[in-house]
Amino acid sequence: MKMLMRKWAASIALLVVSAPASGIADEIKEKYFSLTIPVGFKIENTTLVEDAQTYVVTDGKVPYLRIYVGNAPHYPEIKGATDDEIASLGTPTSRFNSKWNHGVMAGAEFLDRRMLTFDWPLYVHAWTAEEAVDRNIALKILMSLRVDE
Numbered sequence: 001m002k003m004l005m006r007k008w009a010a011s012i013a014l015l016v017v018s019a020p021a022s023g024i025a026d027e028i029k030e031k032y033f034s035l036t037i038p039v040g041f042k043i044e045n046t047t048l049v050e051d052a053q054t055y056v057v058t059d060g061k062v063p064y065l066r067i068y069v070g071n072a073p074h075y076p077e078i079k080g081a082t083d084d085e086i087a088s089l090g091t092p093t094s095r096f097n098s099k100w101n102h103g104v105m106a107g108a109e110f111l112d113r114r115m116l117t118f119d120w121p122l123y124v125h126a127w128t129a130e131e132a133v134d135r136n137i138a139l140k141i142l143m144s145l146r147v148d149e
Contacts, residue, residue, distance in 0.1 A: 030055070032069050032114070033124050036144035038137060053121070056129070057141055063129035064138040067145075073125035078109045106135060108142055116149040 025036045028043050037043065037057055041064070046054045052070030056063045068074070078097045080086045089096045093115050099107040109127035124147045132138035 030069075032121060032148050033067070033126075034146045034148070035065075035141060037141055041141075051120070059133070062131050062133055064132040064134075065141045066127055066129055068123070068125040069121045071120055071122045073111060073123045075111050075125060076109060077125070077127040078107050105139060108139055110142060110145060112147040114147060114149055 025038055026041070028035050028037055030043070032053075035043075035057075038059075041057060041059050043055050043057050046056050048054070052068060052072070054069070055067040057065040057067070066077075075095070076086075076097050078086065078099045080099050085100050087098045087100065093113045095109075095111045097109050098105050107128045107130070109125070111123060111125045114122055114124065124145075126142055126145050128135065128138040128142055
């Protein structure tokens, strides 16, 4: 229990200090969400299906964050070998999962149920990419996500 509390304290601290410094980040606005990415990074629409929109944030080569917008998210994307590696926090309309490796946050995901609409899309789901070279950058991008209702 104490370990879980420490993990969540660290998660909350990351939420508070995660905003990138001004002048070294770009604000990206899509139709259903917005986020902040480092200068030189880009977001690409990678939609392959008709009833969803998918995006990937990259440094030009390597994925850092994946985003799903639609009505049927594949949740959870972040998984661990044991339950001790995953910490979850949620409300009736959103969930935040974090993956831990030896006391260090190794990945995270956020699922939001858009409450002010009953039309498409109902969900925005984002998660850090396993391929990300710098986990801290991937986590900061995820923490900057704002879902538009």
